[in-house]
Amino acid sequence: xxxxxxxxxxAAPRSLxxxxxxxxxxxxxxxxxxxxxxxxxxLGLVALVFLMWSILGNGMGAFRQTYFEIPVELSEATLxxxxxxxxxxxxxxxxxxxxxxLQKALEAELAARNIDTxxxxxxxxxxxxxxxxxxxLRNMVLADPALVGQTITFEAFATSRVxxxxxxxxxMESAARDSNISPEQLAxxxxxxxxGLITTQFNxxxxxxxxxxxxxxxAAGLGVAxxxxxxxxxxxxxxxxxxxxxxxxxxxxxxxxNKWTDMIEVNIANLAAVPSIVYxxxxxxxxxxxxxxxxxxxxxxxxxxxxxxxxxxxxxxxxALKAVPPSIRDAALxxxxxxxxxxxxxxxxxxxxxxxxxxxLGLARAxxxxxxxxxIGMVAFVKDFPAAPPEGLMQPAxxxxxxxxxxxxxxxxxxxxxxxxxxxxxxxxxxxxxxxxIILRRRFERRW
Amino acid sequence: MSVGLLSLIVLGLxxxxxxxxxxxxxxxxxxxxxxxxxxxxxxxxSVALFTAVPALLVMVVWLFLQPTILxxxxxxxxxxxxxxxxxxxxxxxxxxxxxxxxxxxxVAARAGLDEAGIQAMRADLSDMRSRLAEVGVALxxxxxxxxxxxxxTYRSLGNSLHxxxxxVVLLAAALGFAFALWRISPQLRARNLVEQFIQVLLIASSxxxxxxxxxxxxxxxxxxxxxxxxxxxxxxxxxxxWNPQFRGGSSLGLWPLVWGTLYVSFIALLVAAPIGLMAxxxxxxxxxxxMRATAKPLLEILAGIPSIVYxxxxxxxVGPLLRDYFAQPLGLGDSSSSVMTAGVVxxxxxxxxxxxxxxxxxxxxxQAMRDGSFGLxxxxxxxxxxxxxxxxxxxxxxxxxxxxxRAIGETMIVVMGAGAAAxxxxxxxxxxxxxxxxxxxxxxxxxxFASPETLVAFALGLTLxxxxxxxxxxxxxxxxxxxxxxx
Numbered sequence: 036x037x038x039x040x041x042x043x044x045x046a047a048p049r050s051l052x053x054x055x056x057x058x059x060x061x062x063x064x065x066x067x068x069x070x071x072x073x074x075x076x077x078l079g080l081v082a083l084v085f086l087m088w089s090i091l092g093n094g095m096g097a098f099r100q101t102y103f104e105i106p107v108e109l110s111e112a113t114l115x116x117x118x119x120x121x122x123x124x125x126x127x128x129x130x131x132x133x134x135x136x137l138q139k140a141l142e143a144e145l146a147a148r149n150i151d152t153x154x155x156x157x158x159x160x161x162x163x164x165x166x167x168x169x170x171x172l173r174n175m176v177l178a179d180p181a182l183v184g185q186t187i188t189f190e191a192f193a194t195s196r197v198x199x200x201x202x203x204x205x206x207m208e209s210a211a212r213d214s215n216i217s218p219e220q221l222a223x224x225x226x227x228x229x230x231g232l233i234t235t236q237f238n239x240x241x242x243x244x245x246x247x248x249x250x251x252x253x254a255a256g257l258g259v260a261x262x263x264x265x266x267x268x269x270x271x272x273x274x275x276x277x278x279x280x281x282x283x284x285x286x287x288x289x290x291x292x293n294k295w296t297d298m299i300e301v302n303i304a305n306l307a308a309v310p311s312i313v314y315x316x317x318x319x320x321x322x323x324x325x326x327x328x329x330x331x332x333x334x335x336x337x338x339x340x341x342x343x344x345x346x347x348x349x350x351x352x353x354x355a356l357k358a359v360p361p362s363i364r365d366a367a368l369x370x371x372x373x374x375x376x377x378x379x380x381x382x383x384x385x386x387x388x389x390x391x392x393x394x395x396l397g398l399a400r401a402x403x404x405x406x407x408x409x410x411i412g413m414v415a416f417v418k419d420f421p422a423a424p425p426e427g428l429m430q431p432a433x434x435x436x437x438x439x440x441x442x443x444x445x446x447x448x449x450x451x452x453x454x455x456x457x458x459x460x461x462x463x464x465x466x467x468x469x470x471x472x473i474i475l476r477r478r479f480e481r482r483w
Numbered sequence: 484m485s486v487g488l489l490s491l492i493v494l495g496l497x498x499x500x501x502x503x504x505x506x507x508x509x510x511x512x513x514x515x516x517x518x519x520x521x522x523x524x525x526x527x528x529s530v531a532l533f534t535a536v537p538a539l540l541v542m543v544v545w546l547f548l549q550p551t552i553l554x555x556x557x558x559x560x561x562x563x564x565x566x567x568x569x570x571x572x573x574x575x576x577x578x579x580x581x582x583x584x585x586x587x588x589x590v591a592a593r594a595g596l597d598e599a600g601i602q603a604m605r606a607d608l609s610d611m612r613s614r615l616a617e618v619g620v621a622l623x624x625x626x627x628x629x630x631x632x633x634x635x636t637y638r639s640l641g642n643s644l645h646x647x648x649x650x651v652v653l654l655a656a657a658l659g660f661a662f663a664l665w666r667i668s669p670q671l672r673a674r675n676l677v678e679q680f681i682q683v684l685l686i687a688s689s690x691x692x693x694x695x696x697x698x699x700x701x702x703x704x705x706x707x708x709x710x711x712x713x714x715x716x717x718x719x720x721x722x723x724x725w726n727p728q729f730r731g732g733s734s735l736g737l738w739p740l741v742w743g744t745l746y747v748s749f750i751a752l753l754v755a756a757p758i759g760l761m762a763x764x765x766x767x768x769x770x771x772x773x774m775r776a777t778a779k780p781l782l783e784i785l786a787g788i789p790s791i792v793y794x795x796x797x798x799x800x801v802g803p804l805l806r807d808y809f810a811q812p813l814g815l816g817d818s819s820s821s822v823m824t825a826g827v828v829x830x831x832x833x834x835x836x837x838x839x840x841x842x843x844x845x846x847x848x849x850q851a852m853r854d855g856s857f858g859l860x861x862x863x864x865x866x867x868x869x870x871x872x873x874x875x876x877x878x879x880x881x882x883x884x885x886x887x888x889r890a891i892g893e894t895m896i897v898v899m900g901a902g903a904a905a906x907x908x909x910x911x912x913x914x915x916x917x918x919x920x921x922x923x924x925x926x927x928x929x930x931x932f933a934s935p936e937t938l939v940a941f942a943l944g945l946t947l948x949x950x951x952x953x954x955x956x957x958x959x960x961x962x963x964x965x966x967x968x969x970x
Contacts, residue, residue, distance in 0.1 A: 061862055061865070062862070064862075064864060064865075065862045065863060065864045065865075067864075068863075068864035068867070068868075069765070069769055069863075069864070071761050071765075072761045072762065072764050072765025072766075072768075072769055073765060073769075074761070075757070075758045075759075075760075075761030075762040075765060076761075076762045076765055076766065076770075076778050076782070078758050079758060079759075079762055079781075079782045079785065079831075079834050079835075079838070080778065080781055080782070082785070082831045082834070083781060083782075083784060083785055085800075086788070086792070086793075086796050086831070089796060089799065089800040090792065090795070090796065093799055093800075277688075278688045278691055281684060281685045281688035281689070282685070282688050282689040282691070282692065284685055285682075285685035285686055285688070285689045286689060289682065289685065290689075298693075299689055299690075299692060299693060302692050302693055302696050303692045304959070305696070305952065305955060305956075306692060306695060306696060308885075308888060308951065308952075308955045309699065309892075309948065309951065309952075310891070310892025310893070310894070310919070310947060310948075310951055311892070311894065312892065312894045312919050312922055312923070312944070312947070313699060313703075313892070313944055313947065313948050314699075315922075315926075316699075316702065316703065316922070316926075316940070316941060316944040317695075317698055317699045317702050317703075319926060320702035320703075320705075320706055320941070321698055321702055325550060325551070326546065326547060326550055327550040327581075342695050345691070345692060345695070346692070349692070373674065373678060374678075375678040375681060375682075399787070400787075400789075402789075403788075403789025403790075403791065403792075404789065405789070405790070405791045405894075405895055406790075406894035406895055406898075406919070406923070409894075409898075409923050409927055410922075410923065410926050410927065412927075414927055424487075426485070426487075436789055436791040436895075439791050439795060440791060440794070440895070440898075440899070443794075443795060443798055443799075443899060451799055454795055455795065455799070458791070458792050458795055461789065461791075461792070462788075462792070465787070465788075465789070469787070
């Protein structure tokens with residue numbers, strides 16, 4: 036170290052106490068880089084919040100429904116001429132007949148409350164009510180014939196437009212451009228609301244009713260979809276859990292390490308990455324085309340989701356089996372257990388929490404899967420509930436995610452609200468399943 | 484006898500076998516289990532296994548084979564001129580046969596006919612088409628007598644095959660039951676027997692994964708081969724127009740679809756790769772334990788949300804947003820479904836895939852390398868950029884490739900967000916379509932497996948499968964190679 040090297044060349048003398056330009060630049064780069072990272076994390080979280088906010092904002096409305104509360108006189112003369120109260124005979128009165136009764140009741144109520152309908156035709160007043168309302172009234176009467184002759188307060192669905200008006204989705208301006216509703220009708224609906232004829236309640240029907248046609252979104256529900264999804268999850272659980280556990284036990288505990296087992300392992304890893312739509316093609320070609328199973332049936336959906344879930348369950352189960360320390364196996368073998376006894380009596384019970392956690396997560400994934408179900412015909416419009424298993428497994432049904440897709444394909448904007456509501460239901464199910472998995476893991480997982 | 488009932492009977496028999504086998508073993512040694520080779524429950528289990536497993540196996544195999552047998556036997560009954568009349572395609576005629584056969588039961592129930600009544604039905608004497616339509620079976624044309632006869636045979640043959648199956652299954656169960664019960668003696672090594680049996684079952688179930696792969700490849704290849712017999716492979720692989728016509732004469736070029744797929748995936752990776760990578764760097768190098776513990780699981784929620792949710796998000800929120808604030812002001816188009824919409828939403832979905840894999844890989848870089856860099860006076864960001872990232876690069880490339888393979892195979896987001904028009908365009912705000920969208924649109928609805936317009940979906944599926952498989956294998960090889968480097 037000489038002065039020549041210290042002072043020579045370009046470097047000016049500098050103090051450690053004063054930061055020079057280069058250090059400042061490096062520090063600025065450091066802050067910038069840190070900020071990029073923070074921004075990236077923030078962007079991811081913002082996307083999550085935005086997604087949730089948009090779904091919840093669009094979908095919460097589906098859980099509330101606007102009803103008209105109208106006193107309806109169920110006269111014996113029109114509904115049950117024979118006076119026998121026999122549902123088989125009363126079936127002769129069609130929904131058109133009930134529609135007339137409902138219309139009369141509505142007009143009478145409007146007159147009684149001095150609500151001026153102006154120049155509106157009777158048909159337009161009736162147009163405030165859902166087209167489903169007469170059928171509802173009919174089903175109600177047929178289920179309980181004793182109602183005939185009484186005057187009951189009937190809760191009729193409002194049409195999706197009136198419903199949307201009270202939820203803020205439909206405005207007077209949009210109604211003016213809409214062929215299904217006019218501002219005059221909405222004005223009458225507003226007067227009826229002021230007179231207390233309209234209530235908004237929690238819409239239980241959204242969870243229990245079957246799907247409804249394009250023209251009556253207010254009556255569309257998730258009943259069939261929830262049942263169909265439940266059937267499929269049942270099949271997946273019944274098949275994927277035993278097969279997955281058996282496969283993992285073989286590969287993890289018994290299989291010799293050779294080319295053959297290597298191939299099976301690579302195979303499973305690849306299956307986990309095959310796009311879900313390819314499984315749909317497999318189901319279409321194998322289960323429907325070759326084996327002749329019916330389209331849109333929960334059994335086909337359950338089978339294809341089983342094949343999709345298997346790799347997930349196998350990977351989770353193998354991890355759980357691996358986590359059981361070898362000393363457990365050695366101890367069991369040491370006291371004279373056979374290899375199978377050591378596995379089934381000691382290792383498997385200890386691995387069970389991990390296996391169940393993995394299974395529930397696999398089921399949650401299967402519950403949200405829709406692409407393969409589209410290909411096996413689950414997009415069909417299904418209004419009838421499938422029967423109880425096992426016959427019900429062969430009857431047409433839909434699934435929750437597919438129902439969402441189907442509703443988004445319809446033109447009426449009210450179905451977007453329904454679709455978002457269905458997503459909320461789906462996410463609620465997923466949340467419950469994941470919570471159960473986490474609790475299981477926290478509660479039962481042992482660390483050695 | 485329905486399949487469900489049959490399996491229930493077999494299972495009931497197995498339970499009975501368990502109890503009887505146990506009983507028989509115990510009574511052979513006068514109730515002293517010490518004189519038995521194995522524990523008494525193993526004797527019971529051996530009977531139960533021998534009863535249930537072969538019988539159920541027979542049933543499954545039978546259910547697989549029955550449709551093929553039915554098909555070939557019935558197809559032989561249809562005269563050549565009928566096949567020629569429907570365009571020389573036997574599968575079209577067979578589809579009619581199946582539907583008529585299914586409708587016959589409903590027709591008989593409606594008319595109150597018995598078995599003989601069904602056999603006596605004649606298509607040339609009564610209007611079968613309207614009678615079938617009444618029970619919900621819609622046919623394109625009047626029922627041809629020969630086809631109707633084939634349908635009757637199909638139905639009766641199917642029924643008799645079904646009863647034969649029940650008989651064979653029950654027989655197999657009974658034989659297994661009797662054999663295993665007869666074999667029980669105190670010297671029988673029941674535990675070894677049961678354990679060997681179980682081991683075979685375990686091996687068999689691990690073969691299901693192999694069978695699934697085989698099934699996927701076989702169904703894709705066979706149906707694609709059917710497609711290429713109807714449609715020249717050269718046109719499929721090299722043509723640049725996609726224009727299916729359901730009356731024939733369509734052009735089914737692969738390229739517009741591949742372009743749409745790659746474009747959407749590219750935009751998705753443009754969103755996911757930088758955000759995911761930076762998030763991973765921040766969470767593994769900068770963030771404190773508290774921040775890490777909250778932000779990481781929250782980001783991973785994004786990976787757990789089903790793709791239909793993202794699809795709806797694209798359709799309802801992102802699409803209109805991009806259209807109103809970007810596409811229309813810039814004059815780039817006014818479609819709410821576009822490559823951009825699908826790409827951005829898919830990118831959001833892929834963030835956690837990139838971030839959690841990169842996170843693992845960054846954490847696997849040895850601390851000594853960072854310490855060395857700090858010791859030379861580098862700042863944290865310089866260490867990350869000059870030391871950690873180069874060391875982790877192969878793994879990060881692998882993570883991005885895995886994300887790319889997800890993007891290419893993703894279906895619901897593009898079905899709902901990208902549009903349906905097959906186009907070769909550079910404008911990201913234009914609606915384009917992808918391979919997966921076209922698989923869905925060609926295979927949903929009324930599918931008749933004879934036209935190239937339907938079968939093309941299988942060729943598309945095969946292309947997709949090969950693409951994603953290649954990407955996955957490449958990614959796994961890279962990741963694995965890298966992991967070994969520092970272990």
